[in-house]
Each structure stands twice: as structure tokens, then as C-alpha cells.
Amino acid sequence: MNSQNSNLAGVPHTHPAGVCQIRAENIHKRFGNLEVLKGVSLTVNKGEVVVIMGPSGSGKTTFIRCLNFLEEPDQGQVMVCNLDVACGLRVASRERSSKIRQLRVKAAMVFQSFNLYPHMTALGNVIEGPIQVLGMRRDEAVKSGEQLLAKVGLADKRDEHPSRLSGGQKQRVAIARALAMNPEVVLFDEPTSALDPELHEEVLQTMRQLAGDGMTMIVVTHEVKFAHEVADRVVFMADGVVVEEGLPQEILVNPQHPRTRSFLRLVDH
Ligand SMILES: Nc1ncnc2c1ncn2[C@@H]1O[C@H](COP(=O)(O)OP(=O)(O)OP(=O)(O)O)[C@@H](O)[C@H]1O
Numbered sequence: 001m002n003s004q005n006s007n008l009a010g011v012p013h014t015h016p017a018g019v020c021q022i023r024a025e026n027i028h029k030r031f032g033n034l035e036v037l038k039g040v041s042l043t044v045n046k047g048e049v050v051v052i053m054g055p056s057g058s059g060k061t062t063f064i065r066c067l068n069f070l071e072e073p074d075q076g077q078v079m080v081c082n083l084d085v086a087c088g089l090r091v092a093s094r095e096r097s098s099k100i101r102q103l104r105v106k107a108a109m110v111f112q113s114f115n116l117y118p119h120m121t122a123l124g125n126v127i128e129g130p131i132q133v134l135g136m137r138r139d140e141a142v143k144s145g146e147q148l149l150a151k152v153g154l155a156d157k158r159d160e161h162p163s164r165l166s167g168g169q170k171q172r173v174a175i176a177r178a179l180a181m182n183p184e185v186v187l188f189d190e191p192t193s194a195l196d197p198e199l200h201e202e203v204l205q206t207m208r209q210l211a212g213d214g215m216t217m218i219v220v221t222h223e224v225k226f227a228h229e230v231a232d233r234v235v236f237m238a239d240g241v242v243v244e245e246g247l248p249q250e251i252l253v254n255p256q257h258p259r260t261r262s263f264l265r266l267v268d269h
Contacts, residue, residue, distance in 0.1 A: 168199035
């Protein structure tokens with residue numbers, strides 16, 4: 001059964017109702033004495049776009065890094081596309097390490113600071129993962145890498161190194177690189193925060209297209225307009241917990257709505 005969800009931008013999301021793509025239960029994480037996540041739970045269905053917002057330091061980045069084990073949660077359970085990984089185990093078994101590797105392929109990440117390899121061209125960055133991790137043949141990886149660069153509007157930048165690309169172009173290469181792993185979910189960690197304001201739109205437009213294609217996305221961002229237009233659901237975090245969760249239409253539009261008031265307090269930092 002399919003459910004249709006069109007958001008305010010008119011980006012149609014058609015996704016099988018209730019097919020869970022990510023489930024995080026009761027995630028706890030501390031760095032030394034600082035308890036950053038105090039029991040965060042989130043379920044995201046296939047094709048959903050969930051935007052996570054909240055004040056600086058509330059644990060948003062730490063939470064999405066826990067979803068693909070770039071940070072090891074101290075406690076809880078993460079399930080990505082039927083792969084269940086228990087957290088907080090001090091001893092890594094071979095089976096657990098293999099599950100975490102698979103989970104990272106299924107849940108690709110786009111970082112605030114792009115993290116491109118500076119010594120590789122745009123295409124080189126995009127094909128590295130498919131060749132090294134997925135064992136794809138080079139000619140196949142090049143063909144699909146070129147298609148992905150075209151998809152993000154950078155076919156003509158194929159042979160440029162990152163130092164010769166603008167911030168927005170670098171971030172679009174990073175998105176193509178994430179997609180090259182054929183992920184089930186893309187996790188975006190403040191993808192526009194490191195960019196000059198005039199470069200935000202080109203990255204957000206690429207993300208809108210991806211949402212329109214039905215990609216499951218979790219996006220940490222302060223971009224209220226993007227959340228309003230594209231998100232199926234907005235989650236607010238503060239002080240290591242989820243404090244609000246709901247439809248962007250309900251939360252972000254009406255300033256009299258109690259959730260909007262608390263949201264505006266949260267992002268006003
Ligand atoms: N590796 C780390 N070691 C120690 N402290 C950390 C580490 N990573 C994050 N923190 C701390 O955890 C808290 C939450 O950080 P996090 O980056 O998750 O917040 P955030 O909500 O994403 O903030 P922002 O919107 O500013 O990016 C902060 O106080 C931060 O200093």
C-alpha cells in the first residue's frame with residue numbers, strides 16, 4: 001500500500017506506508033562527564049524526509065552520527081533496513097563489526113564540511129567508495145559516477161579537484177559520492193552550514209530533487225524554509241532529548257501554535 005504525502009513545495013513523496021527504514025531506540029551517548037544524548041528514539045519510514053532542528057549543542061549531530069556508528073552509542077538499539085545493532089557493547093564481535101560496515105553502506109552521510117579527498121577529482125571522489133568498498137568494476141563505477149555528477153548538475157566538473165570548486169559544488173559532489181554507494185537512507189549533517197548564504201539554494205535544490213525521487217532522508221539543519229517545504233516531519237531536540245515532533249505545516253507556520261513558539265525559542269540562538 002502506498003501513502004501520498006505532498007508538502008508545501010508540492011514535492012510529491014510516495015512511499016510504502018509503515019515500511020520502517022530506520023529505528024533508533026533509547027539512544028544514550030556521553031563524552032566524558034557530558035551526557036549529550038539522554039534517551040533519543042526516532043522511527044523513519046521508507047521515503048520519509050525527517051528534519052531535525054534545535055539549538056546549538058543539543059545533540060543533533062551526535063545523534064545522526066550514532067545512526068551509522070560514526071559515534072558509538074553507549075546504550076540503545078539502532079536498526080537500519082532490517083540490520084539491528086545493539087549499542088554499548090564493549091567487546092566488538094566479528095559479526096557486529098560486519099553489521100556496522102553494512103549499515104554504513106545503507107545509511108550514507110553528507111557532512112557539513114564536505115570531507116572530499118583533496119587529491120582526487122570530482123569523479124575520483126565519487127567512484128572511490130563503489131570500487132574500494134562495493135568492489136565495483138572501474139568502468140562501471142565511472143559510468144555511474146558520471147551519471148551522478150550529471151544528476152547534481154556537475155557533469156562539466158568531472159575532472160576538477162575540490163580546490164577548484166565552490167563550496168556549493170563541493171557539497172553537490174559530496175551528495176553524488178553518498179548516492180554512489182546506492183544507500184537506502186541519506187543522513188545530512190547541516191549540509192549548508194559551511195556555505196555562504198548565496199550557495200545554500202543550489203545544495204537545497206539538489207536535496208529537494210532527491211526527496212522528490214523518494215529517497216529516505218534525515219536532515220539536521222537550521223534551514224526553516226527547507227524544513228517547511230520538504231520535510232514530512234520535523235523533530236526538535238533540546239538538551240539531548242526530543243522535545244517536539246510533528247508535521248511542518250502544523251509546527252512551522254502558525255506562530256500562535258505552542259509547538260511553533262517552543263520551536264522559535266529553540267532555534268533562536
Ligand atoms: N567528540 C566529542 N567529544 C567531546 N564532546 C563532544 C564531541 N562531539 C560533540 N561533543 C559535545 O556534545 C554536545 C553536542 O554536540 P552536537 O554537535 O551533537 O550538537 P548539535 O546540536 O549538532 O550542535 P550544532 O547545531 O552547533 O552543530 C556539544 O556540547 C559538543 O561540544
